[in-house]
Amino acid sequence: MTTPVNYIEKECKTLLNRMKETLFTMRTYSIRLTANLYSGCVFDCPYCYAPYIHKFNEGATPQEFGTKIFVKENAIEALDKQIRTMKRKKDYVPEYVDLGTITDCYQPIESKYKLTRQVLERFVAHEIPVTILTKSDLVTRDIDLLKALAEQQKAAVGISITMSTSEEKPYKAFLEPKSPSTAKRLEALRQLNAAGIPTFVFVNPVVPFLSATEKNIRELFQEIADTGTSNIFFGVMKLNPLTWSLFRSRLEAFQPELVPSFHDLYFKYGTKELLRAAVPSYEYREELYGMARDIAKEIGTGFSCEGGLYHLWLNDWAECEKGFNYPTGYHFWKAVKDRNGELLDFDGLAQELTQHYPILKPAYLDSLASFWKQDLLFTELNDIERIELDGQLMYRWISA
Template identity: 45%
Template sequence: MPIHRGRAATHNRQSTRFSIPETEADGDWLDIQETIDGPSPKLRTQVTEEFPRTILSFNTSPDIGFDRSINAYRGCEHGCIYCYARPSHAWHDLSPGLDFETKLFAKPKAAELLRKAFANKRYIPRPIAMGTNTDPYQPIEGRYHITRQVLETCLAARHPVTITTKSDRVLRDIDLLRALAEQRLTAVAVSITSLDAKLSQLLEPRAASPEKRLVALQKLTNAGIPTHCSIAPVIPSITDEYLEAIIARAAEAGVSSAGWIAIRLPHEVAPLFREWLETHFPDRAGKVMAIIRSIRQGRDNDPRFGARMRPTGVWAELFRTRFRLACKRSGLGRPKFDLDCSQFRRPSEEGQMELF
């Protein structure tokens, strides 16, 4: 399989789930293409701005602890090969492979739309989750600052918001996060999959290194911001060896809680991940997939509500036991972020906050 420097996916085939014709370059042509046209151009990140009418996404899933979220971006330049959000690109006639990593969408009016949602007299405040689909601190946040604008809007309205990220760019907003934390309005989860920088580059080619994420956890906790270490995903025979060490390092950083999520391979993610395994870990590809199927009812993925976040079987129980014992040794517990919705100040339609 071809390897694209700085990218995790090995191909850019389109999905056929929505009746999109699949196209593939002719093998004979590939043999002579570079001779005639020269080397293929380097993959560049492209960003399209989009302007939806609403910004809050609501869900009724029993598997997750929030009912609303904001995704400031679609697609993610971090390029995590295991990302369960990849199939969302198929809705737009784009590939869940390299397109997901290089053809991104930004929502520059997100904060304005959020303020309008807050102003609606029927709106009832509950914590908003950011980073549940694609990372709010992926590299293009440095240009757009959409996540920062959303945090500013939440602070002005005294509305609780949580962040999940794989980037130390979260530290750029530590001033806002500290102000939110002082009023029990935020908590931040940093996701760490391994402690091996080289492995991380293969899995998550444009995410921050594991050490940078640990430093971010330390600085967030030092600033008084409630933090959580998310070991997500745990990949059998690839990253699970770091489970205990990540928990120990997170405890040293002052984190009060940790959690783990087993890898999920919905729709087009499964073939992408299989090709990644064959490219980088051909010696254990079969073993990895066999364990994944053993914890997912004999399938690459178990999509059932109530089951998709709860792997079963011997391997799943082993991971749970290891996680529980490591947390006990390090003094980490379950997340207990009691965010306060009672301070909410509804903005007026003109943009001002109500005094009473």
């Protein structure tokens, strides 16, 4: 029996949220501002990392993430206030706002509330860059607004697709039970590309034993390339303790014989990425990502991937956000690698980044310097060597 979805309107004090400059943020995210118009997501993917947020929503539990959806009814009012305050600041520079890091801003209820559309209207009026990641073809409803932003290089739209049209059949009910089909998402990509809006695809997460197969990856990459998108960001499922408990309880109903296989892959032979979520071992990921990279190369599309496997990247997917985004671990790594074995010191890195990323402020560079001094910026990278010279920390690239 399907559980009915309960929609609850609630007020928010603010809509825009600025991420803290943690090591994880600096290594992983190309944006700092987020705006989540809903809390909870009816698409209900079993591997979703966002259900933890329901611990902070009164009367909700992580188990209800897909069935109890909070709607920030005064979101636009809160946003208007924040935009006014933000733009009054002397050091204001436009930067990307990510619409939906812990929800999908185009889940079906958006057709009724149109909060995402109203946010985009404000962004067009105030020339604020937007980046979106969604599993819904409802995004095409707003092509007019996204196009207006794209004409100023201020929009990038990502669609998350993890299974090809033929390979989704056996797994959709388990892996993506309520999101639109792959065919609909590919069609949305086609329309976005035809409108000249920069796009990227998150083939993330692929799930071991199910969607992480050569056949699925090959077919899907070809289908993506056929839409005209060449930015593919690839990654395998991660599991933190809460996600594992939610995933596991559904796996027990779907294919119980796989529970020990997942347990061993992640918790017996796996590792933790940047001391956070569990992932399969480095060797497993290098083999899987290497295979996916080779397929992308054959097909002639771009490829970048999760974790510190930067040596496998064929392009930087976040280039489509260029001008208003932040560097990530890939750019720190690339700054060292491009020295071809010569040493890079912190000033060299800071100079390189400020040249390419005009939005970086002194506070960002202070945080970066602090992680550099603690020797944390390149952790888990096998091809970067640390050297200490006269008490100064430097790095150089060595072939892996």
